[in-house]
Amino acid sequence: MLYPLERIIFVLVVLVSLGLSWVTFSKMFKVIGRGADPIDWKKAFLNLPKGLGVFLSQRTLFKTRPIVGGIHAVVAWGFTLYMAVNVVDVLYGMIPGFHFLPNHIMGDIYRFFVDIFSILVLIGVKYFMFRRFIAKDQNLVVKEPVLLSESARNGMRRDSFIVGMFILCHVGFRFIGASFEVAIQGHDWSQPAATLLSFLWTELTMTQASLAVGEHVSWWLALGLILAFLPYFPYSKHAHLFMGPLNYMVAKERRSPATLEIMDLEDENAEQFGASKLEHLPQKELLDGYACIMCNRCQDLCPAYITGKELSPSALEINKRYYFNEHLTSFANGEESTDPLYKWMLTEEAIWSCTTCGYCVEVCPVGNEPMVDILRIRQDLVLMESNFPQEAMDVFNKIETYGNPWGMSPQDREKWTEGLDVPIMREKGSAEYLYWAGCAGAYDDRGKAISKSVVKILNEANVDYAVLGNEETCTGDSARRIGNEYLFQMQATQNIENFEKYGVKKIITQCPHCLTTLKNDYGEMGAELDVIHHSQFIGQLLADGKIKPEKNLTEKVTFHDACYLGRHLGEYDAPREVLQSVMVDGNDIIEMDRTKEQSFCCGAGGGNMWYEIKTGKRMNIERFEEAIETGAKTVVTSCNFCMIMMEDSRKVTGQDETMEVVDIAELVAARI
Amino acid sequence: MKICVLVKQIPGSEATFNVTPDGRWIQESGLPFEMNESDIYALEEALQIREKMGEGEVFVVTLGPDRCQKTIREALAKGADRAIHIKEEAPFCTDPLTIASVFTQVIREENPELVLSGLQSDDLGFGQTGVLIGEMLGMTTATLVVATEIQDEDIRVKRELEAGWFQWQTMKLPASLAIQSGLNTPRYPSLRGIMTARKKEIKDVSFNDLRNVDFLQSFKKLSIQHAEKHTEMIEGSVDEIVSKLVNVFKNEIRIN
Secondary structure (H helix, E strand, C coil): CCCHHHHHHHHHHHHHHHHHHHHHHHHHHHHHHCCECCCCHHHHHHCHHHHHHHHHHCHHHHCCCHHHHHHHHHHHHHHHHHHHHHHHHHHHHHCCCCCCCCCCHHHHHHHHHHHHHHHHHHHHHHHHHHHHHHCCCHHHCCCCCCCCCHHHHHHHHHHHHHHHHHHHHHHHHHHHHHHHHHHHHCCCCCCHHHHHHHHHHHHCCCCHHHHHHHHHHHHHHHHHHHHHHHHHHHHCHHHHHHHHHHHHHHCCCCCCCCCCCCCCCCCCCCCCCCCCCHHHCEHHHHHHHHHCCCCCHHHHCCHHHHCCCCCCHHHHHHHHHHHHHHCHHHHHCCCCCCCCHHHHCCCHHHHHHCCCCCHHHHHCCCCCCHHHHHHHHHHHHHHHCCCCCHHHHHHHHHHHHHCCCCCCCHHHHHHHHCCCCCCEHHHHCCCCEEEECHHHHHHCHHHHHHHHHHHHHHHHCCCCEEECHHHCCCCCHHHHHHCCHHHHHHHHHHHHHHHHHCCCCEEEECCHHHHHHHHHHHHHCCCCCEEEEHHHHHHHHHHCCCCCCCCCECCCEEECCCCCCCCCCCCCHHHHHHHHHCECCCCCCCCCCCCHHHCCCCCCCCCCCCCCCCCCCCHHHHHHHHHHHCCCCEEEECCHHHHHHHHHHHHHCCCCCCCEEEEHHHHHHCCC | CEEEEECCEEECCCCCCCECCCCCCECCCCCCEEECHHHHHHHHHHHHHHHHHCCCEEEEEEEECHHHHHHHHHHHHHCCCEEEEEECCCCCCCCHHHHHHHHHHHHHHHCCCEEEEECCCCCCCCCCHHHHHHHHCCCEEEEEEEEEEEECCEEEEEEECHHHCEEEEEEECCEEEEECCCCCCCCCCCHHHHHHHCCCCEEEEEHHHHCCCCCCCCCCCCCCCCCCCCCCCCCCCHHHHHHHHHHHHHHHHCCC
């Protein structure tokens, strides 16, 4: 199609574009290479099917915002098709007389899909631009008081406009070009939309010569835009289209979202623990910044963001990305990054506002882990800088001295068992199951009531179990999530020694935080334990007919998911089934709007139980108000922390006379 | 500046106490121990003075059995340069004069310019050790110190008096100061601090070898007081309740 001179120019333009792209792309990968903990690229390559699977299925987009996700999927599939289209178009332009399967059914099908998807992509991208620039969808905005760098604030709008216009023009001119071609060659009903447009050109009585000029100009604009855009790619959020799938390919398998790898604290050569600066983050987490498309899905249900605190997981990644853009050359060349992360990526308050609820990680369509960045920054602040909330220091001291964050006497840990028939390990010697009450279950009044209910059930079902009693000590969950790896490892070592002493292999606990820590964090330390939540265990007992609670609960109830049971361990059904088993037929759980994978945190996780971020609304109140709205009189929990937070908000919201908060074990125990 | 800090390990205040069968001491098995609260502030003050002056040495001196190692390591992890452990086995000496004389012998060899101690230990609570050591070493001495300021050869201290009054006093160095809790924000040891603490020097000396005075005080018997709580319901009309409550505030709780 092209004239010889045009072909030479095209080859030159391609060479220039590829040359420039080589420069910018290699900088992007050098930036990623600056991170700690190198990516295993060979393993990543073997994960190609996983990356392609995510890309082609678009499945990660449908967890929330299904309509936008659907439109995105159409645009993404259109893009995929356009990769082939561009190759065909280049051949069409460069090889005289080339046509892709001209009178062949496969060629017609190809042209039909290109035609339809061109229109769909144009509509989809126009919708996206309308949503951002005209409707000003608040989901795309990061609100005050979250830190968003000046360059990010300006850059996001500019970049979104460039990307949107690029796609519109690229696809638009490709489509117009096709219509000129149709006009030249006569209508082609395998391209209905292009044929429709071609009628306009015939209507305008354009000559063959002017149609040919139109086709040439469109061809140059459509393909030229790609060549112009290519070197800009690494600066643009549009890079998400390959960095997102790549992120899935390089992802580390984690036992659970907040279970980081165990630090080697004895490493004498280690100069840094945790992440103070950008280069201390693992390479995968630097890649996160490039994968982020700034859709803000992660902040939709971030409990800190929703309640007006300084944290937005999205802003963290966006700031990271714009830091790359601003310092691309110097950082790629190995210069030390300027300031600590807590100065520019997110504020110190934001760091401590994270409850590690895991929503941001769960929902992110491109596999980012902003929560993990926060955990690493906390490690630096605690281990290297001793800079953290004063109340957290009290908790560390209490765990160190007393083995529990409440600072209660370790000699009183088994006091809750007094007057009950509860076997204690040091007397019994061994048992099939260790029942782990946890600190809340041993010291907090509500927690103790849950523990008593659990042992009542275990006794009723004749389970061979025992408790560690005074030998039990904090698992180190709060310490680890706050960033005190040293204290965590001390606690873990002590507990693991006790497990070995009594040959403990199987553990039942009502605390999802203890559960995650015992099962996953201790697992990382080499102690593989079979840990089961009391809801799961009670569920088994029910299924085996070992307990037969009366099915007489007639009140309206709602169930609050614990983050560490739900998102962190993937267990949503067990507590609901246990709950349903005591409800009379026809009385069903009333679900809150935000439930299961999209449940809203009570506000106590990640150490937030022990200190208070004063900015904004309290998370537990936000959640309890949602429970009130359901009209339920009973809020059912399955976590000690959730219980404490919900009980507190029940009183604060003035519902202490009208509503109650109970644990599933209490409901069952009261009915046997 | 060379600064000596006296650090004591005491049973955790939230611990459950039981007396040994012979009634001479508390049962130690399973008992949690921690650093005495005002000693934590004294240590922090010493570390801050060293940091402010940009030079100097902070060493801690502890009296007690082997279990005190944990407390000593904690002080070293926070930043003390070295430690002297005066080892003592049960039955423990509780006589402040004897204790002060032993400390004095150890400290005199070191010749520090400043001796900081917590105001009192939260277990026995005599509050005499720092004062006695100051006297025995011929140092100027101040108690209830809530702020310090080094001025060349002198030290300016702020003392807490009664009824919300404070006193600023300039004193000659060397000095022995008994530090009141709350004058600074104690630090949490960094990981690097914990690691380097393992390599820092702890010099052991024996309490019995150093004891040169006769006990002036001895323990006869230890017993635990069980405080009884009682609840009184105030009933009547609102006016009656208020007047009864005011009476309780005035005459029983004595709120002015």
